[in-house]
Amino acid sequence: MFSQIIVSPAPHTSQNLTTRRLMADVLIGLVPAMVASAVFFRFRAVLVIAVCVAACLLSEWICNRLRRKPNSLGDLSAAVTGVILAMSLPPAVPLSVAVIGSVFAIVIVKMLFGGLGNNVFNPAMAARAFLTASFGAAMTTWTVPATIDSAMPTVQASNVEAVTQATPLAWSKMALKGQATPEQVHAQLKDVFWGQVGGCIGETSAAALLLGGLYLLVRKTITCHIPLAVLLSAGIFAAVGRLLKPDVFVRPDFHLFGGGLMLGAFFIATDPVTAPLSVRGKWLFGIGVGLLIMLIRVVGEYPEGVMYAVLIMNAFTPLIDRLCHTAPVGGKPHV
Amino acid sequence: MIFAAKKTFKGGVHPLENKHYTESCPIEPVPTPRQLVLPLVQHIGAPCKPLVQKKQTVALGEPIGRSDAYVSAPIHSPVNGVVKDIALASHPVIGRTTAVYLEAVPEENPPRIPQPQRFDEHFDPGTFTPEQICTAIQEAGLVGMGGAGFPTRVKIDPNPAMPKHTLIINGCECEPYITCDYRIMLEWTWQILAGIRLAARAAGCQTVRIGIEDNKPEAVKAFEQALSRCRCEEDIQVVVVKTKYPQGGERQLIRAVLGKQVPTGGIPPQIGVCVLNVATCAAIAEAVVFQKPLTHRVVTVTGRAIARPGNYYVPIGMSVQDLLAHCGGLTERAAKVVLGGPMMGFAIADLTTPLTKTCGALTVLTREDVTEPKYARQQTACIRCGRCLAVCPEGLNPTKIAHAVKHFRMDRAEQYYLSACIECGSCSYVCPAHIELAGYIKTGKLLKAREKKRLG
Ligand code: SF4
Ligand code: SF4
Secondary structure (H helix, E strand, C coil): CCCCCCCCCCCCCCCCCCCCHHHHHHHHHHHHHHHHHHHHHHHHHHHHHHHHHHHHHHHHHHHHCCCCCCCCCCCCCHHHHHHHHHCCCCCCCCCCHHHHHHHHHHHHHHHCCCCCCCCCCCCHHHHHHHHHHCCCCCCHCCCCCCCCCCCCCEECCCCCCCEEEEEHHHHHHHHHHHCHHHHHCCCCHHHHHHHCCCCCCCCCHHHHHHHHHHHHCCCCCCCCCCHHHHHEEEHHHHHHHHHCCCCCCCCCCHHHHHCCCCHHHHHHHHHHCCCCCCCHHHHHHHHHHHHHHHHHHCCCCCCCCCCHHHHHHHHHHHHHHHHHCCCCCCCCCCE | CCCCCEECCCCEEECCCCCCHHCCCEECCCCCEEEEEEEEECCCCCCCCCCCCCCEEEEECCEEEEEEEEEEEEEEEEEEEEEEEEEEECCCCEEEEEEEEEECCCHHHCCCCCHHHCCCCCCHHHHHHHHHHHHHHHCCCCCCCCCCCCCHHHHHHHCCCCCCCCEEECCCCCCCCCHHHHHHHHHHHHHHHHHHHHHHHCCCCCCCEEEEEECCCCHHHHHHHHHHHHCCCCCCCEEECCCCCCCCCHHHHHHHHCCCCCCCCCCHHHHCCEEEHHHHCCCCCCHHHHCCCCCEEEEECEEEEEEEEEEEEEECCHHHHHHHHCCECCCEEEEEEECCCCCCCEEEECCCCECCCCCCCCEEHHHHCHHHHCCCCCCCCCCCCHHHHCCCCCCHHHHHHHHHCCCCCCHHHHHHHHHHHHCCCHHHHHHHCCCCHHHHHHHHHHHHHHHHHHHC
């Protein structure tokens, strides 16, 4: 009669939360940014996102098949990787490059390390780094958002023939190099906030990313520690720079809203697998990411630093976990 | 008041309380079953040896098991009956153990009805000396009735090396579903109060704090009224603590009430505190004043899959199936039968398992209550989200401990303070990957104990 009765260790109930639910929430959180990208880059953005997601799902399915492991597409983590990778690619990226990136992210960075939970580096960021190294030109060609005509300032990328549209960070770099004044750059702030600028597919609209990030916080999908740490440390870095040298540094809000900082703070650095476990560790990690982003932006050769900042801190995660190994609340036991 | 920080501890979880099934059911007696099984281990400490033989007749309240060890508690017969056998029986916690099988004629054993009205504000604990109280508690076989089952006498015996000054009474009942303590706090207020005053006198505690969660305002009111009537508000005070699991954990409650932390691996007397559960206090009053041994206790039978949930005054040794039958039996939807509450209870497969002194509830969960991933036991990979660390009331790193145990790295597990875990299960409760973290940790403790034994 009671064939259904089972026995297992306590507790006998659980919070109704699964990995799949968490990943689904991240996808929902990314929806505003995806909509914004469809508005600014039209069909191209949708196409790149779809191609990346499909390539990620397919690679994971094939990997599981080859390793005779159960299908793990249901946890939706491959889909999240696909969307995040697409969001951090330029809209004009050739689809073949997008596919290569997706396969690299899933096969090399995730599955070869043991699948979800075991990867050391954020798959999307590692793949993007790989693409940047291999397809430099394709990765730095920025299209003009479809909602404006090309009245915006343009720069000629030195290594490509194509006329590219400057990203907010290219402007701030120009300011640093004395090719423009910060005030000229600040005039673009409103467009930068709403996303009407050049840049990667998903990073342009700070407003949409903030909305999605807020959703994740409200749903408790992520905790506030990493985003706060990233935004605060980057903001303070930028503010100090601005105070010391107002003639070359752009305002901190421009830095926060420009480039991939919002995407990084809410969706990439918060990837649980590659971030530290403890709250203290998360603060350290976030501060590290924020400072590295700003260092790369200001000192480095690249205008943008989110990708390398996250990857570098990923490498530090095990160390941070070890550093934050604290005693229990009752203090160290006397043995 | 709204902004005043509520007294509590750090971490913890908020499982669905589900107390509505039984919180308004008055305590009811149950008819004596034909057979009772009394395991000889119902406490932490040395197991008892049987004092009776096969076919011997025993009287209600007669001791049937005892041990000479200090940390132990005798076991008494809850009925007038005959010893049928002394054999192995299922035990919810330790698997199988020796037990005394008693046979009783229900007609000769009318259901025992609790009589809390014998106590009132005129009760004077001064008529008993501390030694008398301690002896009576030991003779009655009292153990902590909140679940741990530590012999009460050992807890309150004055120890010159670690003098106790504060007695904390645990009326939190933070486990979901369970309402047995809540009901006795409402119905047996005076008896509990008498027990509290006796215990405080025996242990030499001047201050008494009764910790009650803020979801039980009725119980708080009952105690406050009683305290003002017997004019002991000076020494005995009710402390309202935040409703959160595991607020009723000894270390968590001390933290919430006194703001002090018991050292890791230490015991409450080290900081001069003794913690007793309300049900234990009620039993102390009976034991000391009426020399009644611990043979019955209140058990909450609850859950969606029970026809007649309620709070029952049950003879210890009654089998789970007899009690379930009395409550209308299980419905088809039953998926898990748990002795205790859903967070720390023990799931059983053998319904002939007897109820013991420490078992305050019988919770029958349906598949929906267990939640689907837990029912299917789908444990996925740890995504390192850190939720288990955030909720651990002891500030541990459950995922690291569980991983170490999984790979039999006991040294590594101990580096992450395996033995500091109180096994509250909060970590398993929140884990989105549904890893049985607390299960691994318990296994780790067993492995460690075994290793220690082997090494002598
Ligand atoms: S590690 Fe132990 S004390 Fe911490 S939450 Fe898990 S079961 Fe509770
Ligand atoms: S809660 Fe579960 S998934 Fe999250 S870190 Fe702990 S063990 Fe891993």
